[in-house]
Structures are given as C-alpha cells and as structure tokens.
Amino acid sequence: xDQVTQSPEALRLQEGESSSLNCSYTVSGLRGLFWYxxxxxxxxxxxxxxxxxxxEKEKERLKATLTKKESFLHITAPKPEDSATYLCAVQGSTDxxxxxxxxxxxxxxxxx
Amino acid sequence: xxxxxxxxxxxxxxxxxQVTLSCSPISGHRSVSWYQQTPGQGLQFLFEYFSETxxxxxNFPGRFSGRQFSNSRSEMNVSTLELGDSALYLCASSRTxxxxxxxxxxxxxxxx
Numbered sequence: 001x002d003q004v005t006q007s008p009e010a011l012r013l014q015e016g017e018s019s020s021l022n023c024s025y026t027v028s029g030l031r032g033l034f035w036y037x038x039x040x041x042x043x044x045x046x047x048x049x050x051x052x053x054x055x056e057k058e059k060e061r062l063k064a065t066l067t068k069k070e071s072f073l074h075i076t077a078p079k080p081e082d083s084a085t086y087l088c089a090v091q092g093s094t095d096x097x098x099x100x101x102x103x104x105x106x107x108x109x110x111x112x
Numbered sequence: 113x114x115x116x117x118x119x120x121x122x123x124x125x126x127x128x129x130q131v132t133l134s135c136s137p138i139s140g141h142r143s144v145s146w147y148q149q150t151p152g153q154g155l156q157f158l159f160e161y162f163s164e165t166x167x168x169x170x171n172f173p174g175r176f177s178g179r180q181f182s183n184s185r186s187e188m189n190v191s192t193l194e195l196g197d198s199a200l201y202l203c204a205s206s207r208t209x210x211x212x213x214x215x216x217x218x219x220x221x222x223x224x
Contacts, residue, residue, distance in 0.1 A: 031210060043116075043202050043215035044155075087155070091210070097167045098145040098160025098209035105154065 006103035029093030116216035137205030144186040
C-alpha cells in the first residue's frame, strides 16, 4: 500500500528564515508526486508535480525536489502569506486511477 | 478557465438523514475524484469516476456512493448519516485520472 510521511508536523518561521519540508514515500511505481498548499477551510491549491528522481521545479519562493524515496519543499525567504498547510501526495502506477495518497501535512506559520 | 466548483458549500444534517453533494469539473476534464478530509484522518480517497464509470474506490462503507453524468459532472451521496461523517468533502478533477488533480473549494458537512 502506498504511504506518505511528512515532517515536521508544524514549523514556525520568522519572515526571511528559509527552511525545508520533507515528504518520505513508499509506492509501487511512482506515477507522480504532488505538492499542494491548503489554507484553512479551503480546498488544496496545486503547486508542483514531480515525475522522476532528480527532477526540480520552482515557483516564486518555493522549490520542490524529488529523489527515489523522498521529496523536499524548500521555502526561501518566506513571507507571512506563505503561511499554510503544505500537503504532499503520491499516485502509484498500479490500480491508482484518480487516487492520491496524501501525507498528514506540514503546518507552516511565518511571522513578521 | 473556470476551476472546479462544488455545491453546496455548507450543509447541516442530522443523524440518519442522507445528503447529496455536487461537483462540476474543469472543462475538458473527464476524471472526478472525491476525498474526505477530517482533522484526525487527513485527506482520504473515496472514489473516482471516469466516463460515467467508477474505476477506483477507497476503504469506505457502502453508505458512500457516487455517480458521474455524461457531461462529467459528478455527485456523491451519503446515506444514513453518522456523527463521524462530519468532514470537508473535496472533489478534484483531472484530464484522465493519471495526472495532476485540481481541487474544488469543498463542501463542509456537519452532522448533528
């Protein structure tokens, strides 16, 4: 069964203090690894899709990387508006149509 | 391009009642997935529909069911509501079910 573990559970950062979030996964053949951010009471907002080890993607202050066992979401010089819960999910290649397996998320708070 | 829409946004029901939630996918997307999100269990996959057929199903009781129409719009139904069904129900769409999913804002269900 596909499994996703995110760490840390919560992260409190000062504005401008860079950090990284970890997503460890086990899956029978990776179709894709996905990062989303979620604000309270809202649906997850798509950030990145990674397909193979070594792949990297960037968007503003966020950068996602992928290895065969884990993914990292790097937040560079965060601002208060980066406060959210960041979710990692995987889709396997076996009997996984439309099915994402999510981690529990990392709640990030960025203070001014 | 319009995003995924869900109706209603909020619902209050009592135990034993049934409820129907609706989801309209992004234009051109034929796969619709449903998820339940609770503080204790996180985001859990319910089922996925493609071309009016359920292709994949999570580990939820038979009280949870769904369907998809020819225009790709989808509904999910929960019968004989229990207190534990209180959750945020999220719908997501993708082109075929094998790539990035985009989420709607969710329907907040409260069972009293």
